[in-house]
Amino acid sequence: MPDCNDVVRELFAYLDGEVTLNVRTEIAAHLEGCPECYEALDFHAELRNVIARRCQEELPPGLADRIRNCFGTLEPEPGFSPFAMPPPDLGSGSSFRL
Numbered sequence: 001m002p003d004c005n006d007v008v009r010e011l012f013a014y015l016d017g018e019v020t021l022n023v024r025t026e027i028a029a030h031l032e033g034c035p036e037c038y039e040a041l042d043f044h045a046e047l048r049n050v051i052a053r054r055c056q057e058e059l060p061p062g063l064a065d066r067i068r069n070c071f072g073t074l075e076p077e078p079g080f081s082p083f084a085m086p087p088p089d090l091g092s093g094s095s096f097r098l
């Protein structure tokens with residue numbers, strides 16, 4: 001029989017259905033007699049539901065445009081290139097050491 005540490009370690013695999021039937025049965029049996037582990041599992045299962053739901057939600061109308069406009073104003077000046085900057089001088093006289 002797994003103890004609480006085993007259950008916590010296998011919790012995510014259990015939620016993902018990535019444990020063997022044997023392990024699954026043992027964990028399920030442990031959960032029935034251990035409210036603490038059951039609560040931990042319940043919490044993570046609910047958390048996953050919330051995250052899954054959030055990821056499926058559409059952006060509110062207009063928000064995508066607002067994000068695009070916001071990034072539009074941040075566009076660099078024409079001709080600006082981050083690669084045009086000279087590399088930092090790491091030669092002698094610098095305290096930089098590898």
Ligand SMILES: [Zn+2]
Nearest residue numbers: 003004034037
């Ligand atoms: Zn337990």
